[in-house]
Amino acid sequence: MVNEELAREREYVSGLYQRLDGLRADAERELAAVRRESVGGNHQSRSERDAFARAYEDRIGQLREVGERLAFGRLELAEADDNGSTHHYIGRIGLRDENLEPLLLDWRAPQARAFYQATAATPLGARARRHLTTRGREVVRIEDEVFDAELLDEEGTALQGEGALLAALSAQRTGRMHDIVSTIQAEQDRVIRSELQGVLVVQGGPGTGKTAVALHRAAYLLYTHRERLGSSGVLVVGPSRAFLQYINAVLPSLGETGVVLASLGQLYPGVEATVDDEPAVAALKGSAEMAALIRRAVRSRQRVPEEPQTLTINGETLVLQPSAVADAIAKARESGKPYNEGRVSFVKNLLGQLTKQLAEQLRRRGSTVDDADLAYLREDIRTAYDVRVALNTAWIPLTPEKLLDDLYARPQWLASLTSHWSKAKRELLRRERGSALTVSDVPLLDEAAELLGEYNPGDAAQKRAEKQQRKRDLENARTAISNMDVDGQVSAETVVAGFAEQDAVLTTAERAASDRSWTYGHIVVDEAQELSPMQWRVLLRKAPLRSLTIVGDVAQASSAAASTSWESTLSPLVGENWRLEELTVNYRTPSQIVAAAERVAVANGLTVTRSRSVRTTEWPVDAVETATDAALGEAVRARVAEMVEQGGTTAVIAPASRLGALSSMLSERFGDDVGVGVRGLSRPIALLSPAEAKGLEFDSVVVASPEGVVAESTRGASALYVAMTRSTQRLSLVLAPGEQAPAGL
Numbered sequence: 001m002v003n004e005e006l007a008r009e010r011e012y013v014s015g016l017y018q019r020l021d022g023l024r025a026d027a028e029r030e031l032a033a034v035r036r037e038s039v040g041g042n043h044q045s046r047s048e049r050d051a052f053a054r055a056y057e058d059r060i061g062q063l064r065e066v067g068e069r070l071a072f073g074r075l076e077l078a079e080a081d082d083n084g085s086t087h088h089y090i091g092r093i094g095l096r097d098e099n100l101e102p103l104l105l106d107w108r109a110p111q112a113r114a115f116y117q118a119t120a121a122t123p124l125g126a127r128a129r130r131h132l133t134t135r136g137r138e139v140v141r142i143e144d145e146v147f148d149a150e151l152l153d154e155e156g157t158a159l160q161g162e163g164a165l166l167a168a169l170s171a172q173r174t175g176r177m178h179d180i181v182s183t184i185q186a187e188q189d190r191v192i193r194s195e196l197q198g199v200l201v202v203q204g205g206p207g208t209g210k211t212a213v214a215l216h217r218a219a220y221l222l223y224t225h226r227e228r229l230g231s232s233g234v235l236v237v238g239p240s241r242a243f244l245q246y247i248n249a250v251l252p253s254l255g256e257t258g259v260v261l262a263s264l265g266q267l268y269p270g271v272e273a274t275v276d277d278e279p280a281v282a283a284l285k286g287s288a289e290m291a292a293l294i295r296r297a298v299r300s301r302q303r304v305p306e307e308p309q310t311l312t313i314n315g316e317t318l319v320l321q322p323s324a325v326a327d328a329i330a331k332a333r334e335s336g337k338p339y340n341e342g343r344v345s346f347v348k349n350l351l352g353q354l355t356k357q358l359a360e361q362l363r364r365r366g367s368t369v370d371d372a373d374l375a376y377l378r379e380d381i382r383t384a385y386d387v388r389v390a391l392n393t394a395w396i397p398l399t400p401e402k403l404l405d406d407l408y409a410r411p412q413w414l415a416s417l418t419s420h421w422s423k424a425k426r427e428l429l430r431r432e433r434g435s436a437l438t439v440s441d442v443p444l445l446d447e448a449a450e451l452l453g454e455y456n457p458g459d460a461a462q463k464r465a466e467k468q469q470r471k472r473d474l475e476n477a478r479t480a481i482s483n484m485d486v487d488g489q490v491s492a493e494t495v496v497a498g499f500a501e502q503d504a505v506l507t508t509a510e511r512a513a514s515d516r517s518w519t520y521g522h523i524v525v526d527e528a529q530e531l532s533p534m535q536w537r538v539l540l541r542k543a544p545l546r547s548l549t550i551v552g553d554v555a556q557a558s559s560a561a562a563s564t565s566w567e568s569t570l571s572p573l574v575g576e577n578w579r580l581e582e583l584t585v586n587y588r589t590p591s592q593i594v595a596a597a598e599r600v601a602v603a604n605g606l607t608v609t610r611s612r613s614v615r616t617t618e619w620p621v622d623a624v625e626t627a628t629d630a631a632l633g634e635a636v637r638a639r640v641a642e643m644v645e646q647g648g649t650t651a652v653i654a655p656a657s658r659l660g661a662l663s664s665m666l667s668e669r670f671g672d673d674v675g676v677g678v679r680g681l682s683r684p685i686a687l688l689s690p691a692e693a694k695g696l697e698f699d700s701v702v703v704a705s706p707e708g709v710v711a712e713s714t715r716g717a718s719a720l721y722v723a724m725t726r727s728t729q730r731l732s733l734v735l736a737p738g739e740q741a742p743a744g745l
């Protein structure tokens with residue numbers, strides 16, 4: 001019976017692959033035809049053809065991406081649906097046959113929800129669910145669940161497709177995150193399919209799939225709200241470049257390439273900050289009072305002179321009164337425009353006053369001054385050296401970079417702005433002119449840019465005009481697409497990209513990533529507990545619709561400016577307007593490791609979000625004592641050797657101060673297999689600080705000097721908790737000389 005069923009599924013899935021190959025061949029033929037036509041015609045028709053060619057290329061790419069696990073599920077319905085079908089096959093993309101009859105349902109389609117969420121208690125119109133495990137293109141296993149009321153799971157905690165899930169969870173890690181589309185669990189699916197509007201907070205302990213869920217949610221939202229999000233874009237923010245590198249294959253494997261992935265150091269276009277400040281400095285730069293400081297700094301660059309100023313213009317002398325400057329500043333500020341744009345009104349106003357003064361002076365001496373003369377006089381005044389100096393002294397054009405550089409490098413100016421601060425606090429910001437920007441400078445630049453506006457105000461007007469034009473183009477493209485009956489094959493975005501000259505063809509994601517003032521349709525923030533109030537301000541400016549998915553675990557907060565509760569972080573930002581979902585099952589870490597990590601965390605005063613682990617492995621967590629630093633290195637090497645033997649990825653997580661010595665010792669034995677820091681993540685053995693290991697996972701982990709990890713980290717025990725929860729199979733602690741095993745172990 002099982003074999004018959006297996007044979008039947010094999011045949012069906014093989015038919016799906018045939019259809020996939022057929023569609024790809026069709027798209028390739030269409031593309032070739034469009035390319036052949038691509039000569040001649042006017043510019044408009046050429047660029048439209050280019051746009052269609054690009055759309056076909058995207059489609060071919062998408063059909064190629066889904067090679068593996070095209071179909072992974074079958075849902076048996078309790079009653080036939082509107083099309084008369086009694087079952088649906090669920091897969092990575094939707095497929096129809098030549099007659100447009102559905103063959104395969106996209107996992108994100110509404111009818112696929114039951115595949116992930118149905119239980120015997122709430123079958124959601126389904127009678128049974130089948131998981132298909134495939135190898136290459138062949139179905140190798142089927143696993144059935146029948147939603148029989150007799151089999152009710154009282155607690156409602158059953159795992160779905162347990163065999164397929166456990167196989168996925170026990171598989172060796174590769175150093176890159178994979179999609180989990182075939183084994184998404186019910187509690188995860190509810191989060192993924194939660195409505196687009198509003199602020200959704202997803203709280204869960206380590207390994208509960210928060211990152212996986214956040215990425216699948218981005219793909220789901222893009223599928224479900226393609227029109228809206230296709231043109232405004234989705235931003236996914238992660239803590240570091242290493243983390244982005246770890247997750248960056250997931251969305252393309254789900255067929256989504258239009259998402260902007262950015263680390264916290266990349267949120268200001270043109271800057272790629274990777275260096276962190278010292279914790280005390282980062283905490284200060286991240287605090288909300290910096291917003292007020294930057295506001296004061298910008299304002300203080302508008303200065304009323306104390307004395308009247310004498311200006312010489314082509315031999316004529318004019319007097320600029322402080323009251324005139326004060327008046328022009330006040331009028332320009334009233335407009336509420338950003339600083340550099342306000343300056344344009346300020347300059348216009350004063351040039352007008354000075355021109356009037358000069359004309360009167362000339363008239364008093366008997367000259368006639370008509371309107372044409374006035375224009376010449378104004379130009380003379382505008383270009384006169386004295387006038388330029390006076391205007392710039394009163395209101396100098398500024399870039400965010402210059403403002404920040406001055407703020408850090410001019411102690412007297414900083415002191416004048418922060419008289420209520422202690423000297424020691426001011427000293428934290430002190431820095432040489434031209435120093436490299438840090439991750440915590442990025443939100444300050446953005447804050448300054450928001451207040452300053454475009455350095456060249458003409459650009460601002462042009463950008464606004466371009467945005468308007470693009471909006472009109474998109475509307476036209478949508479109409480054209482529905483008129484041409486190619487809905488779903490070509491996006492308005494692609495067509496509009498094709499309108500532009502070749503070198504200006506940019507996707508929404510490329511446009512968004514290069515435009516500081518871009519506002520996204522949705523923002524996903526991973527490891528959100530790490531964000532400082534200043535980083536939140538940047539993100540909220542980019543999400544005016546307040547449509548956000550915020551994912552994290554407050555117990556894992558480790559940065560100096562991080563949050564300790566969602567309530568205290570979010571209420572100043574969005575008040576009560578957020579909803580909370582919790583993930584409770586740990587998919588990464590075996591139960592013996594979860595238990596040890598939680599005991600240590602609790603014994604060290606952390607509040608942890610407890611999670612239930614779905615499996616146990618054979619290795620107990622152990623702690624090895626050592627008497628000397630050399631013995632510590634030796635013990636780490638011995639443990640790593642055993643772990644490497646088992647295969648998969650291994651990480652050594654150690655306090656930053658020990659990385660140098662450990663790197664030499666490990667390289668001596670394992671050579672190029674050892675990678676240090678973020679750049680070494682592709683190697684089988686990674687040596688990392690706890691901060692670098694955040695969000696990542698490895699088959700086996702050695703934590704060297706746990707006390708050192710706690711001592712060197714700003715948030716102490718939470719760094720150790722993060723380090724201990726990175727493993728999918730095995731965890732060993734190697735204690736440094738004189739160290740005790742962590743309390744609670």
Ligand SMILES: Nc1ncnc2c1ncn2[C@@H]1O[C@H](COP(=O)(O)OP(=O)(O)OP(=O)(O)O)[C@@H](O)[C@H]1O
Pocket residue numbers: 165168169177178180183184185188204205206207208209210211212213553556587588694695696697725
């Ligand atoms: N439903 C699932 N099916 C298969 N694998 C899953 C599932 N959910 C999570 N996983 C796997 O569990 C591991 C942990 O997931 P993830 O990194 O998203 O957790 P996390 O909550 O973000 O952890 P942390 O807080 O430690 O960063 C990953 O390997 C992920 O692929």
